[in-house]
Amino acid sequence: MAEPRLFGIPPGADFPAAFVAGLIARHGAGPPEALARAEVFVNTRRMQRRIEAAFDAGPARLLPRLQLVTDIGARLPLPGLPPTLPPLRRRLELARLVAALLERAPELAPGTAAFDLAESLGALFDEMQGEGVPPEKLEELDVSDQSGHWQRSLTFINLVRNFLSEAGAEAIDAEARQRLAVEALIARWDKAPPEHPVIVAGSTGSRGTTARLMQAVARLPQGAVVLPGFDFDMPPHGWAALTDARSGEDHPQFRFARLCEALGMEPGAVHPWHEAATAPDPARNRTLSLVLRPAPVTDQWLSEGRDMPDPRAAMARVTLIEAPGPREEAGAIALILRDAVERGVRAALVTPDRVLTRQVTAALDRWGIIPDDSAGRPLELTAPGRFLRQTAALLVAPPPADALMALLKHPLAATGGAEGGKERGAHVLHARELELHLRRRGIPHPHGQDIRAWGEAREEHRDWAFWLAEVLEAVPAPERRPLAEHLKAHLRLAETLAAGPGQEGAGELWLKAAGIEALRQMQALEREAAHGGEVTPAEYAALIHQILAEREVRETVAADSRVMIWGTLEARAQGADLVIAAGLNEGVWPAQPGADPWLNRQMRHAVGLLLPERRIGLSAHDFQQAAGAAELVLTRALRDAEAQTVPSRWLNRLTNYLGGISDEGRAALAEMRARGNHWLALARRLDAAENRVEPARRPAPRPPVEVRPRRLSITEISHLVRDPYAIYARHVLGLRPLDPLRPQPEASQRGTVVHTIMERFLRSVGDGAPLTTGTLMDIAREVMEAEVPWPLARRLWLARLARIAGWIVEGEASRLAGAFPAALEKDCTLKLEDPRFTLTGRIDRVDLLADGTFAVYDYKTGSVPTRKQVRHFDPQLPLSALAVSRGAVEGVAPGAVTQAAYIGLGTNPKFTPIEIDAALLEEAETSLFRLVSTYLDPSTGYVSRRAMFRSAYPGDYDHLARHGEWEDSDAPEPEDVGR
Structure with missing residues (x-):
């Protein structure tokens, strides 16, 4: 062939x-050796394995030389070039430079953004090197309408350019090396074209360096480029509309049009690779094209649509599922996959x-089907990834009680004992008892001394408590220090907690x-x-999170080879x-383009x-x-967790086309939805x-009177x-609400x-302290410092x-003018004889x-x-007044109560007296007798939420009463219990 292949x-x-x-x-x-001399470049490792x-599959023959396009820079010898700069080293050094710049010019960005900015700048320069754009070209831009933003961006860009220039003598960036290696390889081919076949297979040429290689290979005498998913049904005028990147780059065939343009050939000159390489459904491919x-x-829908194949035949093997939500979408997909396994x-x-x-x-797990997931799980979501993130958080600040317990209960904690499960079980038991102690005592941020004090009081937990206290006390103070020191402290802490008390090594962490992979x-x-x-410790913890989030792990499982889960890139190979193309909503497939902080x-x-x-x-090419x-x-899914979703642009185009092209198109769309x-x-x-x-009825249990x-x-x-149900x-049941592990400042406290x-x-005023606001606020500060552990709440x-x-x-000056406090925060006990009942309480003030x-x-x-x-x-x-009048308050003799009032100490303070006399006290006593007698009657049930102040107010025992299955307006259903 004379033209490029x-x-x-x-x-x-x-x-x-x-x-x-x-x-x-x-x-x-x-x-046989001729095939072995062929050199094939592929774009992914998975493509390489699939070709192998x-x-x-046979018959036996020699394989061609298969290699990755991305390996050219690493494998091709380039005399005189320094070694490749490790990506992590580049990120760290760039972050250090960016942090220093932000320290001198804090108006550019917050200091906490150093690592993110470094990563973003590194990606920008990777792209510039891959596309062959020299940094000097940025200075030629016309930025008269956005000079302020551009000057800030240029400050960072020049920083990176200077860094790469200075580092170039010792190490070269991987993307730059790849570009130089490809250029060197092309130059070598120009001087001495290889006599063996050279093929680039499966790449779309989306990156500049790869596109440059594909162009050179296509021009070699024995070269060829095999494009994946090439649209042979696109007419010339369709290809002609893909000349401008600003309007056509989101089209699935744009990269192929750009490649043909660079080679000086028409897309119509692209040949089918092999007569057996046919589309499974040519009619559908024509329609999708x-x-x-x-x-x-797109007006060509009308002019060319009438010449398309019958829409019902083209879409006969297409199913459209428009699920109400993600759960239903996943359930339907799982059923389709299960059906495929059976077939x-x-x-x-x-x-x-x-x-x-x-x-x-x-x-799928309900049927014991384990799919072959090409991506695996993000390392940050695996057990070691979570453990490393949790321990890194300990370097930032002393852990709150819930975070500490989550770490102690992690499945990798205390897994280093020789007896395995026995020692792990003891550790979990100790952790449970510590959790109950923290809940009872309401300690939001337990320190080493708190845990040690608990261990001293509980002999069976002493050794474990002292070990944990030593671990927490060994965590260095949260200060700015070298990254290596943070890492050393982090690994020591993680391995100590993973090993357990008195154990060496790192347990099962690695x-x-x-x-x-985590190690x-x-x-x-x-x-x-x-x-x-x-x-800072916070920056270190963020870096650990980023590093773990960038890696994925495929854990060894007995996956079913007939059921596969692919990312869109893997699907090409x-x-x-x-094929189930799922998640077809805007923002998912395709994803929204990320914001570029440097160049618009x-x-x-x-x-x-x-x-x-x-x-x-x-993404469009992957969809096609x-x-x-x-x-x-x-x-x-028609809705996600937040709002109504928007269908993917490609699905929207397909449904609009079918719904408007003809009656047959509308019938095809209806059949697709019916199958879904x-x-x-x-x-x-x-x-x-x-x-x-059946939903529960509103409870009103009637336990035995005794x-x-x-x-x-x-x-x-x-x-x-x-x-009454709460009582x-x-x-009766003896249930107490479990105190929160991480108590929050509440109105009751x-x-x-x-x-x-x-x-x-x-009391201080009675002891001679002045009755002033200064005295009050001094006492308030002392009390809150001792009893309120939340600085903001204080x-x-x-x-x-x-x-x-x-x-x-x-x-108080007015009230104390002719009186003095006879009782402050005193207990009271009032006993009734018929029925026999005891009223207790704590009286605020008499x-x-x-x-x-x-x-x-x-x-x-x-x-x-x-x-x-x-x-x-x-x-x-x-x-309370009744108890005082009867002498039921500790240290207060019986006597007449002539005044009673509420002293409101809220945002709007108020003094609210109530008229108190013998008649009111008698009414209070009578009401108490009547109430107590009613609930000592076997026929009276303890109704749930009988007269709540507001229906929205939750009760401590609402979940036990199964509130939500019944409404507050439902009639209660008394039920005898406990007999």
Whole structure:
């Protein structure tokens, strides 16, 4: 052939099998060693393995020399060039330089962005070197309309350019070396063209260096380029619309059009690689070719659509699933894959959505089907990855209780004992007891001394507690220090926790595939850590997260070879009878182009860099390749976790085309959806319960009278009125809400703290301290420092108290003018005889007035109840006055109560007195007798949520009562229990 040799394999064809078939056919009856002399460059390792597997299928023959395009730079000897600069070293050194620049010019960016900016700058220069764009070309840009932003960008770009220039004598960037190696190889071929076949197979030429190699190979006397997924159905005017990158780069065939243009040939001159390399469904390929035409020429749908094959025949083996949500989408996909296994059909799920693939994998597990997942799992999500991230967080700050317990319960913690499970079991038991202690004591940030004190009080946990305390106390202070020191401390901490008490080594941390890969990454960082300079613990933890997130691990499992999960890139190198193209929503497939902080779209086009649409174009090519399969399923979810979704542009084009081209097109679309609805219906039936479980009724349990409580606090009387079920659960069943592992500042705790402040304030005044706001605030600061472990909450609560401090002092001066506190925060016990019942409580304050009577006060940091609420729901103050009048308060003799009031200490302070007299106290006593007698009646049940203040307020025992299966308006159903 006189012209450059470009060949193509149509979308949907099994590229590796078709390529091997064509290569063998071209070899013909030549000698065996002729095939072995052929040199084949492929784009991925997976493509290489698939081609080797196609040859292995037989008959026996010598294989051509297969190598990766990306290996040229590493394998080709280039005398005089320095070694390749390791990517991690480049990232660390760039981050150090960027951090130093940000320290001198903090207005450019926050200092915490150093590693992210370094990574982004490195990627920009990789692209510039790959596309052959010299840094000097950036200075030629016309940036008159955006000079401020560009000057900031140029500051960083010049920093990287100077760094690479200075480092060039000692090491060269990998992308630059690849470009130089390809140019050297091309120069060698120009002088002495190889006499053996040289072929580039399976690459789209999306990167400049690879495209340059493909152009050179296509011109060699024995060279050829075999393009994957080449659209032989595109007419010349369709190709002509792909001349401008700004309008055509998002088209699946744009890179092929650009390659043909560079070679001075028309796309129509691209030849089929082999007669056996045919599309599984040529009619569908023709339809999709028209559907995916460039945007400026989509009017050709009308002019050429009438000449297309019958839409119903073209779409006869296409299923469209439009699921209500991701769960339903995953369920339907799993059913289709299971059906394929039963039919003996090789099936592949192709999607860039890793969350969806994990959901499908979980759904397949119900049938014991383990798919062959090409991507594996991100290293950061494996057990070693999570353990390393959790231990790195310990370097940043002392761990909160929940983070500490999560780390201690991690499956890799304490796995170094010779007795294995026995020592691990003891560790888990110790951790459980420590968790209960932390919950009971409400310690939000346990330190070494807290754990040591707990161990001293519990002999059986002493050794373990002292070991853990020593581990936490050995964590260095969170200071800026060299990266190598952070890494050394991190590895020591991780290995100590993984080994367990008194054990050497690292337990099971570095075992299995994930552990081995994690160790490899940590060792790589250890080798290059000297180039990282000084970093903060937070920056170190972020770096560890980034390094782990960039790696994926394929753990050894007995996968079913008939069910595969591929990313979109892997799909090019594979072949399957059934392909499920899933996640077809905008933002997923295709993904949104990432923001470029350095060059906008116009600037990229001006200097010759790739436009953001390149990634969309590659995704479009992957879609066209997958959509050409013999049997195709297209799926999307109509909603995600947040909102309504937008269908992928390619799916949108297909449905619009079919819905508007003709009646046959609309019928084809309806049939596609009907097939999809069939699988959705099966998925719904599978998820539906075989036996419908009736929702619970609103409970009102009636336990035996002898187990009903005969002792309640004054506060619990309100609970008995509003939510009797809570009293039943607490006092009959003996259940207590589990304290949070990480307590948060709540209104109840603020109330407790304010009560303590007022008690200490009044006692200090009685001891001679001045009645001033200064005295009050000094006491408040002391109390909050001791009892409020949250700095932000301390500041907020102190500020609130300071705003009303003057009002408090003024009110206390008035109240104490003719009285003095006879009781502050004292317990009370009031016993009733018939029925036998004991009322307990803690009275906030009782003042002895000048006339010998008493005043009872109740502090409220929240809303103050109204008189009707006091009368019917919250009788706390009348019952407190009743206890005082009966002499039930510790240290207070019986006497008349003539005053009672709520002292509101919230945002809007108020003093709310209630009229107190003998009649009110008698009514309170009568109401208490009536209430107690009612719940000592066997026919009375403890109704759940009887009279909640607000329906939205949750109760501690709502989950036990199965609230949500019934409404607050439902009638209760009394039920005898405990007999």
